[in-house]
Amino acid sequence: MSTELLVAETSTSALLTGDAASSRRSRRRPGGAPQTAGGRIRLAIRHVVMYAAALIFMIPLIYAFFSALKPNGEMFSMPPSLFGSEIKWSNFAEVFEYGPFWTYIGNSLLVAVLGTLVVLVVSTTAGYAFGRLRWKGRDLVFVAFLATLMVPAEVLVIPMFQVMQWFQWVNTYQALILPFAFGAFGTFLMRQFFRGIPFELEEAARVDGAGPVRTFLRIILPLSKSAVAVLAVFTFLSFWNSYLWPLIVTVDYDTLGTLPIGLATFSGLTGTRWDLQMAAAIISMIPTTLLVIILQKHLVKGIAMAGLGGR
Template sequence: MSTKSLEASAPGVKHAAPDRTAGAAPSERPGARGVIAHIVVILAACVFVTPLVWAFFSALKPNHEIFSIPPTLIASEVRWHNFLDVFHYGPFLTYIRNSFLIAIAGTALVLFVSATAGYAFGRLRWRGRDLVFVLFLGTLMVPQEVLVVPMYQLMQWLGWVNTPQSLVLPFAFTAFGTFLMRQFFRGIPYELEEAARVDGAGPIRTFVTIVLPLSKSALAVLTVFTFISFWNSYLWPLIVVTDYESLGTLPIGLATFAGQFGTRWDLQMAATVISMIPTTLIVIALQKHLVKGIATAGLGGR
């Protein structure tokens, strides 16, 4: 006779029914929390997307209907040719080309400087490293507006006023990028470096062949932030550039739609929508590494 039949035939033994409600509540709670989280995320996305949608439909309106009362999302006339009129209003292609060249060159230089400096601060051991790093981070507390005058004087002394290098080099040595890469590098296990050192690899070879390939997510985060920063820079190009026709950037080009006799809001909205396309494509292309990098960069370390 089996054990189950003996337990069933045993007198005086009460068999408790299986408690199905005990496991039901925990399984329902995560589901409810998930629904609430999705609702909150959708509402937040709607809040952030609404200005972009309004800007896009404003770019399709006639200029006199931009501030119509009551406001309307879709105008009486949809003008797709506003996106073409932008390029006839001024040297908009020149502005886009200059912004691309400056943003790509600046991003590449920042990635190189931040990766090498972050490796020196995070993985190499040398005297005074922590003190120098604290002083380096102190530059983050200085606003850009305070540095405009000394940077402009330095550009004058070097003879770089109204040159492309004046738009790139002053912002190549950023403490933010170095800090980001340092924190990520400190989260990489030291055993990997020790194994490479046993195989005869020096610091440079270890950095190129081991550390950098493991840092794609952090580099993606820094790439997106740096590219957007160069792409949207307005104050410094406005000061250091004098020939806007040949060296003007996209933010300066957007300001040209506001003239002495009025503002072409329709063309400015169309130009704004066009200017958002490159940064949006970069975020979409690096989305996988971007999410991973934001989740991990700066959280590790020893």
């Protein structure tokens, strides 16, 4: 009888202790610290500072958007004003009548998407070879490969153009995509991420009979989605905003011109249509903005875990 009483008392005390612990956890913040008045004030201050900083960074975008709705003659009116005398939504439609703007958008999408896919394939495979495989001279080759990051792209323009002439690729999509598909940045980023994956996973796969290719495709790559998303966004933005190289290697702008070249067509001998140029710039930001919003979760995680996050 005493044993049953002892068990009952122990169960009751355990329940009470659990209730008390649950009550204490409910008063804690997600981070684990007690939700005191001072903690709530500091949290509120942090949010206010972050929202203020975000607003400051958004001011140029907001001004550009409303400038795209102004008449062309009021773009540089003094004193500056956010709104014009009228709101001209027709500026966004007139952009597509001013030149082959749909062609520019299509070319930019094609070059950016294909270029991003090529870079992802090259960077992930090269990063796996440099970060996970053991072969003679690996570190020396990687240092030499990484040294190419110190060479400015402008210095490489003339040699790359000569190579494109040798291959007879001038004024082609290959010339817009392939020269920048083998950069060292993506390889370095993926190598840093791959080196953080436990080697025990690879050893377990090897014990099960998986070779390097199967291990890469079935284990390493699925664990690297966040790093791949970061590289995809950076690469897409690089191809999308590229101006100097398409300007040099393209001859027929109306057929193979990209968006940055299209934005320059609003400036001519008769003046600059600043209203249409602003509207075109806002349109050109839509794909990249959507891409960042869609991959935001992976971007934050990837930057925190990869080499750019101080790992």
